[in-house]
Amino acid sequence: MVTISQLQRAHIERQEEWCPDQKPDLSFRGNEMAGETGEACNVIKKLERERHGWRGSRDTHVHLGEELADVIHTAILCAITAGIELEPYVADKFNETSRKNGLSTFLAPEPQPVPIAELEAFVAETRDLIEKVTFDESGKMVAGLWVGGNGGLLQRETLHATDVLRRRLETIAALVAAHQKD
Ligand SMILES: [Mg+2]
Numbered sequence: 716m717v718t719i720s721q722l723q724r725a726h727i728e729r730q731e732e733w734c735p736d737q738k739p740d741l742s743f744r745g746n747e748m749a750g751e752t753g754e755a756c757n758v759i760k761k762l763e764r765e766r767h768g769w770r771g772s773r774d775t776h777v778h779l780g781e782e783l784a785d786v787i788h789t790a791i792l793c794a795i796t797a798g799i800e801l802e803p804y805v806a807d808k809f810n811e812t813s814r815k816n817g818l819s820t821f822l823a824p825e826p827q828p829v830p831i832a833e834l835e836a837f838v839a840e841t842r843d844l845i846e847k848v849t850f851d852e853s854g855k856m857v858a859g860l861w862v863g864g865n866g867g868l869l870q871r872e873t874l875h876a877t878d879v880l881r882r883r884l885e886t887i888a889a890l891v892a893a894h895q896k897d
Pocket residue numbers: 751754781782785
């Protein structure tokens with residue numbers, strides 16, 4: 716299965732391959748989407764004509780599937796041109812409609828792996844706290860001698876570093892919990 720984000724990334728890649736020197740603007744992309752929507756509607760018109768038994772040309776569900784796919788692709792291209800990451804909007808709009816109408820079907824957010832930047836910050840903040848606690852306890856080793864230190868009394872900076880680390884831990888714990896849910 717392909718996600719909206721994967722589709723958006725693939726379109727960005729293919730656009731570079733297709734026309735690296737020409738970047739269609741939003742009005743082009745909007746017209747393109749409207750054109751594809753019109754093509755889908757034209758197929759629907761013919762399918763409805765057949766359902767009613769009216770005279771005129773016919774069409775197929777396969778063709779409708781193709782045109783609806785074009786509508787999705789061109790909507791993605793509009794989002795890329797407008798600089799919008801579309802996937803969160805798709806989920807949010809779906810959930811918002813469910814909420815508004817008192818329905819119980821919701822799209823769960825995709826589980827996100829813990830970002831490397833969070834882990835790097837966690838490592839740096841942990842080192843910083845250890846250093847501060849060590850300094851409060853014994854001072855700093857300078858040229859083979861312990862200098863400074865508060866005999867174990869905690870400085871304001873140490874308490875602040877503890878708070879920073881506590882908040883980072885909560886963020887990471889929430890990311891891990893969200894990841895494990897699915
Ligand atoms: Mg088409």
